Amino acid sequence: MGILNVTPDSFSDGGAWVDPERALEHALRMEEEGADVVDIGAESTRPGAMPVPLEEEWRRLRPVLDRLGGRLGIPFSVDTYKAEIARRAIALGARMINCVGALSLDSAMADVVAGSGASIVLMHMRGTPQTMQENPLYRDVVAEVCDELAAAVHRAEEHGIARERILVDPGLGFGKTFEHNLLLLRHVDTLATLGCPVLIGPSRKSFVARVLGSETGDRDDGTMALVAWAALRGIHMVRVHDVRRTRNVIRILEAVRRVAH
Numbered sequence: 001m002g003i004l005n006v007t008p009d010s011f012s013d014g015g016a017w018v019d020p021e022r023a024l025e026h027a028l029r030m031e032e033e034g035a036d037v038v039d040i041g042a043e044s045t046r047p048g049a050m051p052v053p054l055e056e057e058w059r060r061l062r063p064v065l066d067r068l069g070g071r072l073g074i075p076f077s078v079d080t081y082k083a084e085i086a087r088r089a090i091a092l093g094a095r096m097i098n099c100v101g102a103l104s105l106d107s108a109m110a111d112v113v114a115g116s117g118a119s120i121v122l123m124h125m126r127g128t129p130q131t132m133q134e135n136p137l138y139r140d141v142v143a144e145v146c147d148e149l150a151a152a153v154h155r156a157e158e159h160g161i162a163r164e165r166i167l168v169d170p171g172l173g174f175g176k177t178f179e180h181n182l183l184l185l186r187h188v189d190t191l192a193t194l195g196c197p198v199l200i201g202p203s204r205k206s207f208v209a210r211v212l213g214s215e216t217g218d219r220d221d222g223t224m225a226l227v228a229w230a231a232l233r234g235i236h237m238v239r240v241h242d243v244r245r246t247r248n249v250i251r252i253l254e255a256v257r258r259v260a261h
Contacts, residue, residue, distance in 0.1 A: 001037045001077065001239040002030035003203065006060050007044045020063035024071065027064075031074050034247035037096065038072065039239060040064060041079035045100050047133040047173070057085055065092040077121070083108035090116045098239075100174065101125045102152035110159035120161060121199055122152045124171035132175035141180045142187045145170050150194055167236065169199045173207065181207045185226060189233040197236035202226040204241055224249050 006023050027038045042060035043052040057080065068076055069092065077096035078089040083106045086097045095118055102122035103110050113120045124145050125132055138144050149168045156166055168191060170184045191198045202208065208222035220242050227238050227249050240246045 001039050001199065001237050002027075002033075002035035002243045003239060003241050004030070004038050004040045004064075005044070006040060006042050006064050018060070020067055023064045024067040027068060027072055027076070030243045031072060033244040035074060035243045036237070037075050037077050038068075039077040039079050039096075039098055041098075042085075043080065045079075045081075045129045045174070047129060049129045051128075051130075054082055054084055057082065058088060061085065061089065062092070065089060065094070069093055081105040081109065083112045086118075087112045087116075090118050094118060096121065098169075099123060100171070101128075102149060103155055104152075110156055110161060113156075113165075114160035117165075119165040119167065120156065121167045121169050122149060122156065123169035123199075123201075124149055124152075124174065126175035129174075136175045136177055136180065138180065141176070141183050142190055145184060146190060146194065149191070153194060153196060163196060167197045167199045168194050169201060169239075172200060172202055173205045178207050178210055181205070185229065188230060188235060192234065198234075199237040199239060200226075200230050200235055201239035202230075203239060220245060228253060 004023060004027055006018055008018055030038055040061065042057045061078065075095035076093070077098050078086065078094045079098040080086055080089070081099055081101050086109060097113055097118055098121040099109060100123045102124055126136065153166055153168065157163060170188070170191060172181050172184060176184065188198070188200065203223050204219040208219045212222050223240060224245055227240065227246050230238055231250055231253050238246060
């Protein structure tokens with residue numbers, strides 16, 4: 001899953017793709033580099049980010065979706081927690097909604113997705129982007145994230161979203177400490193017990209920089225290590241900024257797997 005942020009303030013590439021023509025070019029480039037899905041976000045959910053009004057989010061998003069129609073040969077996802085944005089995006093061709101908070105931030109989201117045939121990513125987060133990093137506490141972060149995602153999957157199914165249309169995401173960096181993120185990655189294959197494909201989003205996160213000892217250094221090396229870790233543990237999808245390098249890592253792993261004993 002290639003990341004396309006059409007926001008002025010995202011943590012890694014804020015402002016880079018706010019022009020709709022540049023956004024289209026970047027989406028087509030990610031497709032050429034091997035992305036299976038392009039995930040488009042028009043509201044930053046980095047720690048401390050302030051909410052964006054619905055119509056402002058749509059103002060940023062619609063010109064990009066209008067341009068993608070008939071041009072992009074792979075599905076696109078929209079990263080939003082607002083049901084009305086999801087409804088409009090699906091009407092313009094979105095095949096997936098990437099929902100931070102796993103249906104907890106807008107009670108209408110499940111019904112919108114259920115009636116559309118689109119898939120949904122249920123991403124774990126406690127609180128909101130404004131509050132999630134204030135003091136995240138867990139007795140057992142792996143067990144609690146699994147339990148809360150299981151409840152979200154159940155809620156989605158109750159509203160009519162078939163399990164085969166649901167992906168789960170542990171929400172690295174969303175209401176998690178440095179140690180929580182590493183523990184979730186260490187035990188990421190535990191999420192497979194939920195019976196849904198698993199997506200993770202480690203790309204350029206601050207905990208990666210902390211491991212490498214530099215807040216300003218190149219985070220892509222650490223991201224690629226986590227891509228390999230996830231792929232070796234059967235994770236279904238990774239959400240990344242650098243599609244070309246990610247695809248190369250996965251190709252090498254697949255070549256090793258395919259070789260005869």
